[in-house]
Structures are given as C-alpha cells and as structure tokens.
Amino acid sequence: MGTKNNNGLGWLFTSPYLVFAVVFFVVPLAWSLYLAFTNWDLISPDYQNVGVANFIKALGSPAVRAAFFVTFKFMVVFVPLVTVMSLVVAVLIQGLPRFKSFYMVGFFLPYLSSGVVASLIGKGFLSYSSPINVFLREQFGLKINWLGSPFSALMVVSVIIAWKFIGYYGLILTSGLESIGKEVYEAAAIDGVTETKRFWTITLPLLYPAIYTTLILSVGVTFGIFTEVYQLTGGGPNFATNTWQMEIFNQAFKNLQAGYASAVAIIASVVTFISIYIIRKLLEMWGKRNGWV
Amino acid sequence: MVGSNDRSKFRLTVRYIVATALLLVMVFPYLYMVLSSFAAWNQVDRKLIPTSYTLKSYIWLFTGGESGVPRPWLHAFFNSVFVSLASTLLMMVFGVMVSYALAKVKFRGRSFVNNVILFQMFFPAIILLVPNFLVIQKVGLYDTYWAMIIPKAVSLWAIFMYTNFFKAIPTAFIEAAKLDGATDLQILYKIMVPMSKSITTVIFLFLLMERWTELLWDMIVVRSDGMLTLNVLLSQMFGPYGAYPGPMYAASVLLTLPIVIIFLIYSKKFKEGMQFSLK
Numbered sequence: 424m425g426t427k428n429n430n431g432l433g434w435l436f437t438s439p440y441l442v443f444a445v446v447f448f449v450v451p452l453a454w455s456l457y458l459a460f461t462n463w464d465l466i467s468p469d470y471q472n473v474g475v476a477n478f479i480k481a482l483g484s485p486a487v488r489a490a491f492f493v494t495f496k497f498m499v500v501f502v503p504l505v506t507v508m509s510l511v512v513a514v515l516i517q518g519l520p521r522f523k524s525f526y527m528v529g530f531f532l533p534y535l536s537s538g539v540v541a542s543l544i545g546k547g548f549l550s551y552s553s554p555i556n557v558f559l560r561e562q563f564g565l566k567i568n569w570l571g572s573p574f575s576a577l578m579v580v581s582v583i584i585a586w587k588f589i590g591y592y593g594l595i596l597t598s599g600l601e602s603i604g605k606e607v608y609e610a611a612a613i614d615g616v617t618e619t620k621r622f623w624t625i626t627l628p629l630l631y632p633a634i635y636t637t638l639i640l641s642v643g644v645t646f647g648i649f650t651e652v653y654q655l656t657g658g659g660p661n662f663a664t665n666t667w668q669m670e671i672f673n674q675a676f677k678n679l680q681a682g683y684a685s686a687v688a689i690i691a692s693v694v695t696f697i698s699i700y701i702i703r704k705l706l707e708m709w710g711k712r713n714g715w716v
Numbered sequence: 717m718v719g720s721n722d723r724s725k726f727r728l729t730v731r732y733i734v735a736t737a738l739l740l741v742m743v744f745p746y747l748y749m750v751l752s753s754f755a756a757w758n759q760v761d762r763k764l765i766p767t768s769y770t771l772k773s774y775i776w777l778f779t780g781g782e783s784g785v786p787r788p789w790l791h792a793f794f795n796s797v798f799v800s801l802a803s804t805l806l807m808m809v810f811g812v813m814v815s816y817a818l819a820k821v822k823f824r825g826r827s828f829v830n831n832v833i834l835f836q837m838f839f840p841a842i843i844l845l846v847p848n849f850l851v852i853q854k855v856g857l858y859d860t861y862w863a864m865i866i867p868k869a870v871s872l873w874a875i876f877m878y879t880n881f882f883k884a885i886p887t888a889f890i891e892a893a894k895l896d897g898a899t900d901l902q903i904l905y906k907i908m909v910p911m912s913k914s915i916t917t918v919i920f921l922f923l924l925m926e927r928w929t930e931l932l933w934d935m936i937v938v939r940s941d942g943m944l945t946l947n948v949l950l951s952q953m954f955g956p957y958g959a960y961p962g963p964m965y966a967a968s969v970l971l972t973l974p975i976v977i978i979f980l981i982y983s984k985k986f987k988e989g990m991q992f993s994l995k
Contacts, residue, residue: 432900433823439810440833443870448836451847458847515735520728528983529739532746535975537929539951540968544745547752547761547961554764590742598994633994647842650931654951667842668932675846676936684846692840 459685466679477686487687489662490670491694493577497666498645500581505588505641506634512593514626517600527597530590538587538650545583546570546655570656573663580651580664588644592637599633600626631715635706642702646695667691749972753965760961773962777970787953788941793970796946799861799934800927803868807923808916811874816904818875819882820890837872845932852937863937864945868927874919877993881915882908917982918989928975946971 459477463470481487516526549569559565570576611621649668658665675684710716753773755766777789848867857863893903934945950971954964
C-alpha cells in the first residue's frame with residue numbers, strides 16, 4: 424500500500440504551487456523576454472520591436488554600469504561587516520551560562536525592523552542638527568554630509584542593512600558553535616593550545632558550514648538592496664548607491680520604459696546568477712583547500 | 717586552583733558586560749525611535765535622550781495637525797494587518813499542502829515538481845518585478861487587496877522548509893492512520909501539522925516579518941490612499957522632504973510595535989524551532 428502511486432492526490436496538493444508558478448513565474452518570464460526587445464512605455468497601446476537596441480542602450484548607460492559596480496561595492500562593505508559582527512555576537516553569547524536566550528532574543532530584534540523605519544531613524548540620527556553632527560562639528564570641526572557624498576552614503580546604507588542582519592546571522596552562527604563538542608576544546612586545552620589559536624584552528628574550521636550559510640545569505644542580500652536606498656538616497660549621489668532594483672524601479676515605474684527596464688532586469692539577473700555561482704564556487708574551494716569540508 | 721577560578725569568574729563578568737553593551741548599541745535605534753516619538757518637537761533629533769515629553773506627535777498622526785486633514789494612518793494599519801495575515805496564512809496553508817505531497821505522496825511527476833521548485837528558488841527574482849506587475853494589471857487586480865495578497869500567496873522557502881521537515885516524520889504514522897480510515901487531509905491536519913509546531917512558528921514568524929515590512933511590491937500595485945499599507949504610507953509621507961520628524965517616529969512605532977510584540981510572545985517557540993531548523 425505504501426508503494427502505490429497516488430497521482431491524483433499528488434497533483435491536487437501541488438496544484439497551488441503549479442498554478443502560481445505558471446502565472447507568476449513562467450508567463451512573466453516569457454513576457455519580459457519579449458518586452459525587452461520592444462520600446463513599450465507601459466501605457467500606449469502600440470509599440471515596436473526594436474531588436475537589441477534596449478540592451479545596447481543599457482550597456483552604455485552610466486546608471487546601469489553604476490548598478491553593476493555598486494552591488495560589488497556594497498558586498499565589499501556589507502558582507503565583512505555583517506560577518507565579523509555576527510561572529511562577535513555568536514562568540515559572546517555562546518559561552519553565557521545564564522540569560523542566554525534573553526541575549527539571543529535581544530540581538531534578533533533589529534531583524535524585525537522595516538527597512539523604511541530603519542532608514543528614517545538613520546536619517547534623523549544623521550540630520551544636520553542631530554547630536555552626533557553637532558558633536559562632530561563643535562569638537563572636531565567636521566561637517567559631514569552623510570548622504571550627500573558617494574562614499575559615506577554607501578557606508579550609511581551598508582551599516583543600516585547590517586544592523587538588521589547581525590542578530591539573525593549571529594543566531595545561525597551560535598547554533599553552529601553549539602554543535603562543536605566540548606571534548607574538542609578540552610583536548611586542545613590539555614595540549615596547551617592558546618585561546619586565540621584555538622579559535623583559528625578549531626572554532627573557525629568547525630564553524631565553516633554555518634559561516635558558509637551566512638556568507639551566501641549576505642551576498643544574496645546585496646543583490647536585492649532596494650528599500651534603504653530608495654528611502655535615503657534614491658540611488659544617488661551621482662549613482663553612488665544605484666542598485667539593480669533601484670535602476671529597474673526607476674526605469675519601469677518612473678520613466679515608464681517597460682521595454683528598456685525589462686532589458687536591464689535581464690542583464691541584472693544574468694549578472695546576479697553568474698556572480699552568486701562564482702562566489703559559491705570560490706567559497707567551496709576555499710573550504711576544501713583548508714580541509715574544512 | 718582558587719586563582720584560576722577567580723580568573724574565569726572575572727572573564728565571565730567581562731563577557732556579560734561586553735555582551736550587554738553591544739546589545740544596548742544594537743537596540744539603541746529602537747529606544748531612540750520610541751523616545752523621539754514622545755519627545756517635545758524642538759528636541760526631536762536634537763537630543764540623544766530627550767528631556768521633555770509630549771503626546772503631540774501621536775495626536776498629530778491622528779488629527780492631521782494644522783492641516784486638520786489626518787492621513788489614513790489607522791486605515792493603513794488595518795490594511796497592513798489584513799494583507800500580511802491573509803498572505804502569510806495562504807503561504808502557510810499552501811506550503812503545508814504542497815510539502816505533504818512532495819514528502820509523503822508518491823506520484824508521477826513528483827521529481828519534476830521538485831526540480832521546478834528548485835529551479836525557481838535559484839532563479840534571480842529581480843527579472844519578475846515588471847512582468848508580475850503587468851500580470852496584475854492585465855487581470856484587473858491593480859489597486860486591490862488581491863494585488864498584494866495573491867502574488868505573495870505561495871512561498872518557495874516555506875515549501876522547502878516543510879518538505880524537509882515532513883520527510884523526517886516516519887511514514888509509519890501515516891500508514892497507521894490510513895488503516896484507521898483517515899483521509900489524507902485529516903492526516904495532514906491531525907498528524908503532520910501538530911507534529912511540526914516549532915518549525916511552523918519559525919516559518920510563520922519569518923513570513924509575517926517579511927510580509928509586514930514589504931515595500932517595493934505594495935508600492936507599485938496599489939495607488940489609492942485607502943489601499944496603502946502602513947509601510948508604504950510611512951515611506952511616502954516622510955520621504956526626502958519630510959518636515960515632521962516627531963510624527964515620523966510615532967508612525968514608525970506604530971509599524972514596529974505589533975511585530976515586536978508578536979515575536980516576543982512566540983520567542984520561546986521560535987528559539988526551539990530555530991535550533992531545529994538550523995541543524
């Protein structure tokens with residue numbers, strides 16, 4: 424009885440997904456592949472086939488080129504920041520004999536925040552007459568236009584996003600740390616291995632699967648940045664924070680260039696897919712070469 | 717040995733101090749938000765910890781201040797509640813159904829469905845934004861609640877999580893129930909779901925959090941004032957030229973508080989579930 428096929432039930436129970444996949448995945452995919460070769464403006468009933476013109480225009484556009492580099496800039500700032508900080512959180516709370524769950528819950532709270540709220544708080548905190556800016560001006564004569572200069576805008580957005588994810592990734596790493604047996608450390612302590620050395624030679628290698636997870640997740644985050652940038656900089660100044668999502672949103676829903684936006688989206692998907700694939704492979708190679716996997 | 721005991725005690729104290737300090741830094745934005753929402757208006761964003769307090773910001777939110785025309789904050793709040801709950805519940809129900817079939821029902825095409833899901837999971841979703849909007853427009857759902865619910869009624873992640881969990885539940889349970897005459901639907905709701913309480917909490921909370929804080933999609937498929945979610949209204953009201961920082965913080969509290977309360981209520985179950993799902 425257990426080996427009998429039950430085709431009707433199987434298809435019935437999976438049908439919600441299948442219908443969903445056709446309507447919101449297959450059809451849209453085909454539609455955007457078609458639109459990318461047209462000059463449709465989202466409103467007018469007629470439009471022409473323009474061949475690869477959209478792609479040529481996109482590849483020459485400073486905004487698209489910016490989106491390509493901005494994503495990697497975010498990655499270079501955000502990924503190490505969130506990884507190091509979540510490691511610190513994990514190492515700190517893992518060894519606590521009491522109130523551990525209190526700290527775990529506390530550190531996780533930022534993950535509940537809306538990107539809009541986090542951005543608004545960040546903006547208020549860094550506004551011209553805010554305590555921190557007054558302090559910097561009066562004590563050091565520093566006048567920082569946080570969101571007005573390319574470098575600091577990138578940093579501010581990265582910190583705001585990292586704030587959200589540190590506790591969540593910290594939780595993932597904590598459970599990774601807990602899976603490492605105490606015996607390993609005790610054996611190392613008997614052999615007289617110093618604590619710093621223990622971290623590098625025992626903790627880190629055994630934690631590699633958990634770190635791999637958080638790294639992949641955080642890389643994924645950088646390819647989907649939108650809310651914070653939309654709320655704080657609109658992609659500026661001078662495209663310094665213009666992410667893929669921001670660019671597609673602007674082209675499709677502000678400039679109403681649905682055809683062109685579809686072309687940009689296709690380029691973005693290809694870049695995203697290839698980049699994540701390469702990063703995955705590099706991480707796996709790194710793990711293998713060190714004998715961690 | 718007393719010396720080394722003292723040393724480890726000292727170490728532990730330091731560890732608690734550092735952990736507490738770091739925790740304070742991490743939750744400070746929330747504290748700042750709450751304090752600023754109650755602060756006298758001439759102190760908002762002027763003082764780290766305000767010294768005089770007022771309810772003016774909250775009153776402004778609901779009366780519209782000097783303009784006398786209140787923005788639909790309460791309405792937006794209920795829009796958010798309705799849309800988030802409806803879409804999260806659908807994601808849970810469909811997640812459980814699809815996963816049961818994938819994990820416990822043998823049928824022709826199972827591996828095909830599995831592969832399609834995996835393919836879609838690894839496919840960059842960025843390409844779908846514009847055409848999904850067009851689908852909604854084409855079928856006449858633009859500017860309706862459905863536009864915010866239906867495209868977010870199925871979660872690949874929920875299916876993925878439940879499938880893995882259900883696979884671990886022994887098939888013997890199901891066969892025994894079948895011998896007793898239980899239907900598959902009964903098995904699903906009387907055995908599978910009750911057995912997966914902790915992971916259900918985790919999936920529910922993550923889906924709800926994500927849905928509650930969605931901006932981009934809710935912003936493009938809905939236009940009229942009465943349809944906006946709280947997150948979208950907040951984003952539109954206090955954009956680049958927002959001049960009312962006090963009410964901005966009050967509205968932020970309105971958006972943040974419910975999800976924090978729900979999380980705290982379920983935090984114990986959430987922790988258990990996380991420990992399971994991360995293993």
